Amino acid sequence: MEVSVIGNPQARICRSELVYRELGFRFGSEVISGESRNRVSFRSQISKLKEIGIRCSSRSVKCEAIISDQVPFLNSTPKSRSLESVKLFVGLPLDTVSDCYNVNHMKAITAGLKALKLLGVEGIELPIFWGVVEKEAAGKYEWSGYLAVAEIVKKVGLKLHASLSFHGSKDPEIGLPDWVSKIGEAEPGLYFTDRYGNQYHDCLSFAVDDAPVLDGRTPMEVYRGFCESFKSAFSDYMGNTITGITLGMGPDGELRYPSHQHDDKFSGAGEFQCYDKYMLSALKQYAESTGNPLWGLGGPHDAPTYNQQPHSSSFFSDGGSWESQYGDFFLSWYSSLLISHADRVLSVASSAFNGSGVSVCGKLPLLHQWHKLRSQPSELTAGFYSSNGQDRYEAIAEIFAKNSCRMIIPGMDLSDEHQPPESLSSPESLLAHIKTSCKKQGVVVSGQNSSVPVPGGFERIVENLEDENAGIDLFTYQRMGARFFSPEHFHAFAVFVRNMNQFELSSQDQAGENVAESLSIGSGTGAASLQAA
C-alpha cells in the first residue's frame, strides 16, 4: 500500500529556507562583514528595534529592509531636500468604525494596511468620532471598534495618528452624539446659525465653548472628558503605536466657521455664522463695550450669500464695508472668537496629552478661493482676519506655538494652474503665507492633501515636501477607500511613495550585487537543509 505526499507543504519550505536565510546572513557577516553591517543601518529599522513589535512587524521590517537597502545609493541624486525624513501617513475611511462600534470592511482595511506597510508607509490616521464613541449618553464611552483598529495597525507594524473629531460628517453620515442632538433640539442656540436662521448641525457654536449647555457641563469640559477617556482606553498604545493626536477644531475638524457648507466645486464668498443666540449676545456685549451698541444687533447686512460672487454685493468689494470702521469692528470680533476657540481646544489637548509621548495637532483650512481678491472673502467669512492688513494667520500660529501644537495644513496637492481662473484662487500663495506665519512662530507644520484627487497632485505634494523652508516632516494622505485602491489611483500613489522613499527599481547598483552575493552563500546551506527536512 502506497501513500504519497503531493504538493509540498509551503510553510515547511519556508521554514527551512528561512533557517538558511538567517544562517546565510550570519555567514555573510563573517565573510563580508562590512557590507552586512550595512544591512541594519538603514533609516527605519533603528526605530523599529526599540519597539518590540509582534513578529509580524519585525518581519515586515525585514521586507522593508530589502527595499530600503537601495537608499544609500540613491541619495546622490540631487534633491533640494531629502524626502526620506518625511513620515507618510494615510488616513483611514471616515466610517472605519460604524455607529454600532463595528469595524467596517475590516478585511479590506487589514489587506490595505499590509499593502501600505510593505510599501513603506509610516502610519495611519484614524478619524475617531465623538458621535460614535460617546453616542448614547454623556460620559458613556465605547472605544471597542477603534481599539480593534488600533490593534490591527499595531500588529501590522504601523504607527497611528488619532484624530478626535468633535464634528459630524455628511458623507458618510455621522452626526454629533445623540444626547447632544437631543439637547440641541431644545436649545437651538448650540449650533452655528446664518442670517436666515439655517443651523449647521455638524458642529457646536464657538460661542458655547464655556457655557454649561450640555447638561450643566460646558462643551470644553465634555471634550476634556473625552480626551481623558481616550487616553486611558488607549494607554497601551500611547507613545508607541500612537504617535500623534489631532483635535477637532470645528467643521470637518478644521479651525473655521462653517461659512461654506455646500460642497460645490466653485463656491461663492461664504456666509458669516454669527446668528445663534450665544453669538448674538456676545456680539451685542462687545458692541456695547466698544461704544457702538447699534453695531451689535447682527452681522453685516450687505454681505453676499453662500454661493454668490463676492462682488454681487458691496461688503467685500474694494472700499466696501469690510474696509470700513464697522467692518473692522465686526471682523475683529468674529475672528477673535475663532482664535479663543482655538486656544481653548488646544489647551485642553495639550494638558490632556502632555507627557504621553504623542504630538498634538490642530488643522487649519486652506481657503484658497478668492485669495487674489484684496478682501479675501472666503477667509473672512471663515473667521481669518487681522486689523490694519496685518498677517491673518500669525495670531493663530501664536496660539499653536503657545500650546506646543503642530499645525496641519491641507491642500498641499493643489496648484494654481489647475484652479478655475474665475475663482481668483491661489492655493500656492496662501499655503506659502501660512507656512511663513508658522515658521515665524516656530510652529511645526504637517501636510495633508485635499480630499478630492486633483490633477498633478502628487507632483505638487512632492514640491511642497521638498521645500526646505517649511521643513515638513509628516504628511497624511487622505484617504483610504475604494478610490484609493482603484488601480489607476493606487498605482500613482505607489509611485509617489517610492519616490519619497527614494526606492527605485534599479538593479545596476552595487548594493544589489552584494546582497545577492551574501545570500548566495546561504543558499547552498538552504537548499541542503531543505532536503534534510
Added chain:
Amino acid sequence: MSTFPIEPLLHHSSLRNNSKIYRGARGLLPCSLNLSSQFTSKKLHSIGRSVVGSRTSLGLRSSNHRRSVAIRASSSDTAVVETSQSDDVVFKENFSVQRIEKAEGKIYVRLKQVKEDNWELTVGCSLPGKWIIHWGVSYVGDTGSEWDQPPEDMRPPGSIAIKDYAIETPLEKSSEGDSFYEVTINLNLESSVAALNFVLKDEETGAWYQHKGRDFKVPLVDDVPDNGNLIGAKKGFGPIGQVTNIIVKPDEPGADVQEKSSSDLTKERKGLEEFYEEMPISKHVADDNSVSVTARKCPATSKNVVSIETDLPGDVTVHWGVCKNGSKKWEIPAEPYPEETSLFKNKALRTRLQRKDDGNGSFGLFSLDGNLEGLCFVLKLNENTWLNNRGEDFYVPFLTSSSLPVETEAAQVSEKTPKTNQEVSDSAFTNEIITEIRNLAIDISSHKNQKTNVKEVQVNILQEIEKLAAEAYSIFRSTTPTFSEESVLEAEVEKPEIKISSGTGSGFEILCQGFNWESHKSGRWYLELQEKADELASLGFTVLWLPPPTESVSPEGYMPKDLYNLNSRYGTIDELKDTVRKFHKVGIKVLGDAVLNHRCAHFKNQNGVWNLFGGRLNWDDRAVVADDPHFQGRGNKSSGDNFHAAPNIDHSQDFVRKDIKEWLCWMREEVGYDGWRLDFVRGFWGGYVKDYMDASKPYFAVGEYWDSLSYTYGEMDYNQDAHRQRIVDWINATSGAAGAFDVTTKGILHTALQKCEYWRLSDPKGKPPGVVGWWPSRAVTFIENHDTGSTQGHWRFPGGKEMQGYAYILTHPGTPAVFFDHIFSDYHSEIASLLSLRNRQKLHCRSVVNIDKSERDVYAAIIDEKVAMKIGPGHYDPPNGSKNWSVAVEGRDYKVWETS
C-alpha cells in the same frame, strides 16, 4: 527558570535587545527575574532561585505539540532571565530550538454496515494535523474521472462545498484523549452513487495525500457492468486493481494490513462488503528541543567557562567564534580548544559536543580568555541542518566590570512585558499575518536561490502590494456600489483619444473571427483563409483573429502542449507566417489566439500524474497551480478559476511569466502577430495579463472573460451590473491593457430579441446595459463565436435574429467582432452594408450613443448624432429636425439611417 523560546525560522531583528540580558559579575546582589509572556499577567513575577548549572535541560514542550507549536511559539517573545546566587555565573539561558523530523503514522479506511441499507465509511489518520478530506462521488453511469458533489444527506456536518465538484470535510478527534482524527460519512445507497473518491489534505502543511498518485476510490456498487467485473475479478468487494484507481491491496513492503474481514454480501448491493484498510504515511513535523547555556567566570583563572548542553538527539556540533571589542564579528580565539575541535576555513571553530551518559543529548565545556566579550555560535546537526536562535547567532555575553546593564535592561524588559502579553491574546490574527508575510518571504528567498538580483525581489514585493491593494479595492468597492461606473468613465476621459492602446488599437477597429470549430478539419485552413484576405479587407475589416497556432492535444488548438511548436491542424508555421504576411499586405492586423491559462504536460511525475512539461519550455510541477488536486501542482494557488481538463499554469511564478513574455514576444517577432485574443482569462489574475501586454506591446488585445449572467427563477435579470462589473474588474486589473468580449451585451440581446423584451437594452441610467455602456473602449462586442455557435452551439444566438444583433453592435460603440460563419452566409450582403456604414460614418469604440426608445417591441438609438438605428418589430422613425435622415440599411426587424 530561564527559558527562551526560540524558533529558528523567524527572523527577529528586534531580538537583540532582549537577548542581551545579563548581569555583571560583581557589584550586584543576586536577584531572580522571571519574565514570561505566555500569560496575561502584567506583573513581574519573582520566583525561587534555581541551582546554577543544573544539568537538567528545560525542554519546553513535549514533542507531540509538534507543528502547531511552531507558530504559537512566535507569540512568546520575552527572554526570561535568571541570575543565580552563585556570583561566578555571568550568563545563563535556556533556548528552545526546533528541528524538523519525519513522523510516521497511518491512514485507515473502514467501510461498515450499520443496518441493512445503512453503511458508513470512516476515514481516519493517526498523525496529528489539521486533516481535511477532499472528496466527491461518481454516479452510476459516469465514465470519466471527474468528480461530482455528493447528495446533501451524505455530507457530514462542517462540510464545505468546493466549487461544483467536491466537498471538504474536516477530520476530528472522536474524543479528547483519542489519538486518531477521523470522519464518518453515512452512505446513502438509495442514491445512484457508484463510488466515493477522496484525497486527504493536511491544512497545516498544505500537503495532499493521495493513493498511488491517484485519488482514493471506494466503489459502492457492483451492478454497474464495469465495476461488477472488477469486483468479480477480485472476488467480492474490497480493494480493486490499479486499472480503475481503486484501493489496492498494499504492495509496498512494510505496509501493514491489519484486518480485512468480509461479511455476507447484501442482496441489494451484491459484493459490497465491510472492510478495513491501513496505509502508512509520513509527515514532516517540527520537534522542540532546548539548548541551555551557562557561562561562569572562574575566579582563580579569570577565564570564562561556558557550558552548552542540549537534549538534541544525535551528534551536535557547535560552530563558534568569539567576540571582541564590542563587535559581534566572529573571531578565532587563541588555543587551547576543547576536545574534538576543528578549524573551519579560518573563520570559525567547530566542536563536537560529547554525548551525555544517559544518551539523551550532549554537552560541551568551553574555556575562554577572560578579556573576551562573548561567544557566538550556531548548532550543526548534520551537513544540511543548522539551528540558530531565531535567525540570530546564539550569543553568550561575558561581562566585564565596565558594563553593568542589568538594571536598565531589566527595566526595559518590564516595560515591554504588558505589551507582549497583549499580543499573546490575539495570536490567531498574528499568525495569519505571519503566514502571509512568511509566504512572501518564501517568494523572496526562492528568488535568492536562483541568484536573481534585488530587482526581482522588489518586483515581487510590489506584486504582493498590488495583490493586497486589489483585495482591499474589491471589498471597498463592493460597499460603494455607485463608484465603479464613475471612476471608469473618468478614467476614460483622461485617456487621450487618438492614442493607440493595446486594448483598443486606433478605436476604429472591426474584428473578424477567422475560423470556426470545424476549421481544423481540412488541415490547410491558413491557406484557405489567405484566399479570402482581399475580400475581408474590402468588406472593411481591420483585424483578423486567427485560431490558436500551437501544437495541441485537441485538434482545435485550445489544449496547447509545446508552445514553440507552431505546426497545428490549421497548417504549418510557414503557412501561418505566409498568411499573416498576406493579411498585412491588405491592411489587416492579425491577432494570435494565446492560451495562457493551461497547458498540457509532456510527462508524468513519479505519481503518474501528467504535470511535467517538455519542449523548449520544460517547466516542472512548480508551474502548475496547487489547488487542483488532479494535477498535483507545486506552484501557488490559482489566482483565478480553474479549468479542469489540463494543468492550470501558475502565473505567480516568475520563471513562468518570464517564459510567457518571451514566448509572446517571439510570436510577435517570428509570426508577425499584431496582438492577442486571450483564452479563458478567468483563470488567472488580470495583473499578470498587464505584465504580458506590457512586455509584448500588442496593437490590440482582447480577453475572453466568460461567466454566467444572473437569472432569477429562470428569468434573466434586467440588471446585469454585477456581470459586467466582473468583466470591467478584469479589464481594470489589466490596467486597461486589454479589452474583453462583451458577454453581457450578447446575453441581454439573447433575451431581448428572443422574448421581444427590447426594454432590456437600456440600463436604468439610459445607457447600453452591457460592458459597452460602462467602458466602451475596452468592450469587444460580438454575437457569436466558435464556442457559442458553430458546431458546438454552447450558447447560440437566437436563430434568424442575427442581423438585429449585428445592426446593434455594428452601429454602437465598442469594437465589434463578426463571426466567420455569418460573413460567409446569406447575411453576407447585409453585414457588408453595415460594415461599410460604420466605416463611412467613422463610428468608433467611443462613439456616443443616445437611446431614443427602449420599449417592449422596439429599441432605437442615435449614435454620434449621425447614425440612427432601430431593432425590433415596433415602429420607429428618427426625429424630424434639422437632420436629414436617409435609410442606409434595412432588413428583417431592423433599420439603420444615416445623415446625409
